[in-house]
Amino acid sequence: MDSIMLPSQGELFQRWIGKDIADVPKPAAVLDRAIIRRHCNRMKKTVQALGVGFRAHVKTHKTFQIAKMQMDNGDPETKFIASTLLEIEMLHPLLKGAKAAHHPANVLYGIPLVPSHVPRLAELAADIGEDSISVMIDHPDQIPYLRQFFEVTNFPACVFVKVDTGYHRAGLPPASLNKNGLLEKLADAEVEGWVRLLGLYSHSSLSYGAKTADEAMVHLIGEIHGCKVALNRWLPLLPKGRELVISVGATPQVSCSHDLVQNGSASPEAEELKALLRNPCPENTEVRVKIELHAGNYPILDMQQVSTNARSGAGKFEDEIAMTVVAEVCSVYNDSEREKPEALIAAGTLALGREPCANYPGWGVLSSWRRGDDPGAPRLIVDRISQEHGIVAWESGVQRSIPLSVGQVVKVFPNHSCVAAAFFGWYFVVDSERDQDGSQIVDVWVRGRGSDLTDPFLMTRFQ
Known part of the structure; x- marks a missing residue:
């Protein structure tokens, strides 16, 4: 047969x-391209108005086409998150194209480092260019594997330390961020030139239980505060003289940020969130800190997402999903x-x-x-x-x-x-x-499977 x-x-x-x-x-x-385009355009306006960074997750859709729409998000840098190596391979042409045009471009491998994947991550980074691939760390035993990355690329791996702000899927609580000397070992690796710390990262899906935009804001505020506690507690072990990123979010948390722009929300939660996004660490003059929002499901949505009512004034679910x-x-x-x-x-x-x-x-x-x-x-x-x-x-x-x-x-x-x-x-x-x-x-979009992107038919349509 x-x-x-x-x-x-x-x-x-x-x-x-x-x-x-x-x-x-x-x-x-079936995907409705018009709805996806509308959600991506709304995100662009919000990010620009708030003056924050943005990192788009691709794990929901896993397509080159939606990733291209997510790129146009108001952040001058092209930044993604991926959950699998195949997703990163799918993004490879976009990242390499951005680098060729002299635009900063980076994808974060969005789970704590998988050691067996380091060789392939290093190969991709070597081809795309320096600062193109970031990894996530929450255990000191992950750090030595990044020397393998450096041996292939001859430039340091970019690193986020994963903070657990209450979701308990991965990461370390703020008080334990230096678990078994993790931050000290990262600092030593940075001095030796094979690691560069970007900042702290939290992803909490607790906001999936929200029922209003203000409730979603409370979750986002909690994430930022958790990362602030971690940063301030361990500041002596963190690099000085450069900007560090606090990357926080999930689709409901980020969706509620639209209210800060579109509706001029004046609730106590909205006022607190606005202040945090403008200046997350006013009490700290030793390091510059910038907020980066991240989300992945927002271009598509689903029944679970719309049930959070995280964006006030949203249409019927048939118009949003x-x-x-x-x-x-x-x-x-x-x-x-x-x-x-x-x-x-x-x-x-x-x-x-x-x-x-x-x-x-x-x-x-x-x-x-x-x-x-x-x-x-x-x-x-x-x-x-x-x-x-x-x-x-x-x-x-x-x-x-x-x-x-x-x-x-x-x-x-x-x-x-x-x-x-x-x-x-x-x-x-x-x-x-x-x-x-x-x-x-009007189109057919294949979900990312790496080698599919070598199809000449695809490449002529994506240029």
């Missing part, structure tokens, strides 16, 4: 451009064969993920796309899921019939776009500004 070959991006592009998303093999991931999963209805149970009416769709845990959402009990919400819903009707949700199937029911548990038919194509907004997207090799792209129905495929 011949092996099954995945199509190239060129083949996907020529096969599907101009077609309707209802006609693609399902389940499939750029990703849907298209799926086909394979059965309907409206004839009292079950306790309540239900329908079966051919998309389950693999296609939607199994991430809960704070504001409703399901695993995805059906879009009104091509369904003609009564605006006052309850929502249809994916009420239960198994590996390849989802069971659709009314959110409120009402007993009316499910208005779906066998063979009908539906769109589902996932709870967590990062997890849902992981099942798919590419996205079918629509543009609701060009096509109000959001159904015509």
Whole structure:
């Protein structure tokens, strides 16, 4: 039996451009380019107005195309975060192009250093140029591996020390930042020339439990304060005479910062946050400190993100979430064969993920796309899921019939776009500004897999 070959991006592009998303093999991931563009433009205006740095995470989408949109963010430096080596390889042409144009460019490998990955990180950095790759440290035993980096590149590795400000996924609490002499060993390595400390980094997803913009601001304020405590406590061990960065954020925390610009928010939380962003360490004259915000999910969003209400005045979730999963209805149970009416769709845990959402009990919400819903009707949700199937029911548990038919194509907004997207090799792209129905495929974006970017078809389109 011949092996099954995945199509190239060129083949996907020529096969599907101009077609309707209802006609693609399902389940499939769909992105609305217009929504993504709108979110990226909003971020640019906010970063420029606040005068802070910005670092864009690519782990949600893993695409060259959205990374390019994130680059235009109002920060004169091109800065990314990646969770995998493949994501960094995907970003390689962008970083190298920025360097060639004499623009600062850097990607942070966004988990505490994985020693076996140092050789490949060093190869990429050597090709892109000095200061192009940063790593994250939270244990002194990680530091010696950076000498290998220097031996390949002949320039120092850029380093952030990871601070745990309460999320407890990775990092060190402020009082323990010098664990087993970590900061002292970093200082020694910097004197020897094979490490350069950039600053402190915190990433807290505690804000996913927020319900208002002010609550999200409290989480961002807490992150900044945690990093300030760490910096002030360990200042004697930190480099002097240059700017250090406090990098903080997650999509809800960063989304709430839009309120500081767009709505002129005057809440106590907003006033405190504005002051921190302007001057995070006024009490400290020994070192210059700049705030850098970071976020990754913001161009796409999902049910979990919009439930935080972190940006005041946001539209309906159907206008804010750029990703849907298209799926086909394979059965309907409206004839009292079950306790309540239900329908079966051919998309389950693999296609939607199994991430809960704070504001409703399901695993995805059906879009009104091509369904003609009564605006006052309850929502249809994916009420239960198994590996390849989802069971659709009314959110409120009402007993009316499910208005779906066998063979009908539906769109589902996932709870967590990062997890849902992981099942798919590419996205079918629509543009609701060009096509109000959001159904015509205008592009196909392959998720980063490193070698795909050597495809001549791709490179001619990305130039």
